[in-house]
Amino acid sequence: MFNIETIRKDFSILSRKVHGKPLVYLDNGATSQTPIQVIDAIVDYYSNYNANIHRGVHTLSQEATDKYEEARHKIQAHFNAKHAHEIIMTSGTTESINLVAHGFASLLKKDDEIIVSALEHHSNIVPWQMLCEKTGAKLRVIPMNETGELVMEEFDKLVSNKTKLVFVNHISNALGTINPIEDIIEKAHQVNAAVLVDGAQACPHLKPDVQALDIDFYVASAHKMCGPTGVGMLYGKEEWLNKLPPYQGGGEMIAEVSFEKTTYANLPHKFEAGTPNICGGIAFGAAIDYLNAIGFDEISTYEHDLLDYATKKLLEIEGLKIYGTSKNKTSVISFNLDGIHPYDVGTILDKMGIAVRTGHHCAQPIMNFYKIPGTVRASFAFYNTKEEIDILVEGVKKAKMMLS
Numbered sequence: 001m002f003n004i005e006t007i008r009k010d011f012s013i014l015s016r017k018v019h020g021k022p023l024v025y026l027d028n029g030a031t032s033q034t035p036i037q038v039i040d041a042i043v044d045y046y047s048n049y050n051a052n053i054h055r056g057v058h059t060l061s062q063e064a065t066d067k068y069e070e071a072r073h074k075i076q077a078h079f080n081a082k083h084a085h086e087i088i089m090t091s092g093t094t095e096s097i098n099l100v101a102h103g104f105a106s107l108l109k110k111d112d113e114i115i116v117s118a119l120e121h122h123s124n125i126v127p128w129q130m131l132c133e134k135t136g137a138k139l140r141v142i143p144m145n146e147t148g149e150l151v152m153e154e155f156d157k158l159v160s161n162k163t164k165l166v167f168v169n170h171i172s173n174a175l176g177t178i179n180p181i182e183d184i185i186e187k188a189h190q191v192n193a194a195v196l197v198d199g200a201q202a203c204p205h206l207k208p209d210v211q212a213l214d215i216d217f218y219v220a221s222a223h224k225m226c227g228p229t230g231v232g233m234l235y236g237k238e239e240w241l242n243k244l245p246p247y248q249g250g251g252e253m254i255a256e257v258s259f260e261k262t263t264y265a266n267l268p269h270k271f272e273a274g275t276p277n278i279c280g281g282i283a284f285g286a287a288i289d290y291l292n293a294i295g296f297d298e299i300s301t302y303e304h305d306l307l308d309y310a311t312k313k314l315l316e317i318e319g320l321k322i323y324g325t326s327k328n329k330t331s332v333i334s335f336n337l338d339g340i341h342p343y344d345v346g347t348i349l350d351k352m353g354i355a356v357r358t359g360h361h362c363a364q365p366i367m368n369f370y371k372i373p374g375t376v377r378a379s380f381a382f383y384n385t386k387e388e389i390d391i392l393v394e395g396v397k398k399a400k401m402m403l404s
């Protein structure tokens, strides 16, 4: 049973005050809050079995190794990967994307084409531009329309035998649009192109099945899923991960080292050089347990209700425009007040204890499309309430009065 009062008790931060007002945390797209169950896992690690992993024969090292590998298995089960070694632990979405982009440098040649979407976060644009510079491959972009959706007819025209890779986010961080990844994957696979789906904004809201979707690479960050910062994952199909060279050299990623020749470890260690974020990985596993215990169907139903409520209430404010109006979206509302800079709105809301993100949201091409400097973005999680949305709406009205 989804019980909002019980859930909110897991997040002590939600009862703090900011500028003397109760915190209304609506910046979940940037990072989610951390429940006590995950904090306990972090405290337990440092209090009881802090040690390096895969290295020691001593008890602490073995306990830490077992817990870390258990977390990998939890992630595997959550995303329904075929093998645990298809889950690479990284520092987050950005590193996961860079790892794949680095690997493809040796697989691409001049005039190959890679396709990204107009709705991408900079993390899913810049590494591919760097890859194009290195290899001479060309970047093609699936355009977006006014409602913040991808123009799929244009994608159909872009895909060709030259296409080697397609990169698209599952859900846009700036607008909340859920992209038609099934269609994109099917069409990309018809020309044997690999598909990387950036799941940073999707994973807090839904549970992707990487086998059912036939995804080649899927990436996510723990900190948007009630886990800690500095840890995330890359799922890659075994055959693709085997084709890619290691990302970084160092300890743990080798089989044998000599000055004449080094051979690399098997998956997943080939991509995990150096001491990882051990505690973070274990806490990521705890966060996945936490979200699954609540249930993604329940989370999705509750958040959609919040989204509908907030959309209706905000649109009652004269001069307020919402960017990203797809019917297929998650609980993100990007908006502006006519003639008022989003930064000013965000600053006034903060004085009222309301945390929203303002600016271009690391998605400048989207802002350029709408010809705006940025938006105010309220992004809701399953621990937010309609009462908090009412406070946001009143806050926006006050901000409008003060700034008009």
Ligand code: C6P
Residues within 6 Å of the ligand: 029, 030, 031, 092, 093, 094, 095, 121, 123, 124, 169, 171, 172, 173, 174, 198, 200, 201, 221, 357, 361, 362
């Ligand atoms: N978006 C936001 O406020 P990292 O920083 O590596 O955990 O995630 C990067 C990233 C990649 N893709 C998408 C779709 C994202 O939303 C993000 C992070 C945050 O929207 C911080 S910029």
